[in-house]
Amino acid sequence: MITYPLLQKCGTVGVTAPSSGVELELHDMFKQAVSRSEERGYPVICGETVWTQDRAKSAPAETRAKEFNRMMQDNSVDVIIPPWGGELLIEIIDMLDFESFKNKWILGYSDTSVLLLATTLKTGMATAHGTNFVDLRGEYSDTTTVMWEEVLATKEGESVIQYSSDKFQEKWDHEHPSPEVFHLTEKTTLKTLSDENVTLKGRLLGGCIDVISHLIGTPYGNIDEYQKEFIHNEPILWYFENCNLATTNLRRTLVQMRLAGWFDNCSGIMFGRSSANDTVENYDIKDVYNDLEQDLKVPIIYDIDCGHVPPQMTLINGAYAEVEVKDGKGKIEQWFN
Template identity: 60%
Template sequence: MIRYPFLEKNATVGVTAPSSGVSAKGHDLFKLACERMEEKGFKVVCGDTVWTQHKAKSAPAPVRGKEFNAMMGDEAIGMIFPPWGGELLIEMLEFVDFEEIERQSKWIMGYSDISTLLLAVTLKTGLATAHGACFYDLRGEFSDETTGQWLSVLSTKAEGSNIQHSAPRYHKEKKQSEPSSSVFNLTEPVKWKTVSGSPETVKGRLLGGCVDVIRHLIGTPYGDVESFQKGVIHDEPILWYLENCELNAADLRRSLVQMKLAGWFRNSSGLLFGRSAANTPFDGYTAEDMYRELAEELGVPVIYEVDFGHVPPQLTLINGAYAEIEVFEGKGSVRQHFLP
């Protein structure tokens, strides 16, 4: 069964960096994010790894694992919220105390490289995890409606439900790094798309993350989708949500074929793809070609340009939750049910 944490009002948020930390030049903006969280009534506790960054990681893998385990085991901490993603989270998985996670119930939220940890935790322990904004994204005076829903989603009680709608606009051009009231520059109209070109409704247990990194869980003890499907969700279909950070269309295709050959898409009800600034065509082969091929091969709906991933804003998607996705005339909704 799936276990759902509940984010208490005025909880203590633990910030640790299982992937990249914050270099010295980013400390002031990160401190601003801490202040914004405290303005919402939360207490913020930062680990040592947050303040360091050297050679593509915040600290050596055993150090990152130890700090993460300490926060998971600390009863005073109600949520773990990494500053952002990075590159080498996978190094620290062997140092994670998954037995301790099975004794705990607290949210872990993030995206990008953090989705490696999120997916591994849900697959190995049945603890629901949250794919959503990173801590650093919340440094603005206010959040847009889509990003800001993280709080209501994580405050949903077990067996309750929540609904999120497609954003009206998305962020195309990066703002400068100085503080701003809204962080994101939402200028471009959002349009969710389907391979069929028709309205779609898909249902299933959500699983997913950033393809660039979760693909490396295949064949490891941390990527056993088959055991999760049989032993935890009792053969319910999986609704995959996937996003691309840096892969061109051919590399993305290779990665998804690997997932298919590894059995990850067996008994899948559909695939959702987040917006991406990558998806570069290769020799005329495009992401749209790939979406169409996947829909034909798997015989399931494929929906793309959805609000999650590296092109903000993004929905808060819960690994393990039962979801109903509806798309009609470019707009969409995600209703998540916190079913065991």
């Protein structure tokens, strides 16, 4: 059975850096995010790892793991939101004390999704794939990003609905800061391989495919055990976002997942927008999706609001979801049961 944390209004946000911390020259930007959170009624406790970054990590693995464990055990911290992702979170996975974790939300994406997926698979506690902390520094949030708060405040036994964004950000423009952080200029259109309307149902699992794939074959990526122990063999509805993989590398990763049994009892797969997906020898991203659909015989949805091309929905690992795509627009309802 899945357990669901509950975000309390004015709950304390714990910010720790299990992957990358914040470089000195970006401290002011991070402090702005802290100020915005506190203005909105959410006090912030920052760990020491937040303020340092060297050799592709915020601190040695032992230091990062101890600080994260401490925040997960601390009753005064209500939700943990890392500043952002990074590269080497996987170094701390075998140092985490999963059995001591309190029932609280962990929210983030990118490299943080290694932590999210491993936590849900090991403990049955739902985790939240969505905004990172630094992207909450704006005067206000766009209508997609802002849903993180409502989603995490959903009570067990209830459901929450989100809709696809109207527009997405094609590229960053740091020279001209936006009041809502992102520069949303391009029309959002969700796509299916059949170009027909699609409805998918299942238990959500997923994250950044570049990094969560490294859990395959480890004690922290046991999908079969998770299905049996926590979701009673209900079908899994997977969502992925691709940060850096070219099409052939993405294809290899998806085949490895299939061979490892990750797609056994799968009801469908959703892919987020990506600025990666580089074509290799005429093998393009749609070829990847077509090959995967032929392998698995399940529907594929792509260009959803998920990942490194903002904004993104808040997707809950472990929640039961129904996703509808109709005429390029999407609706997702997640049940916390």
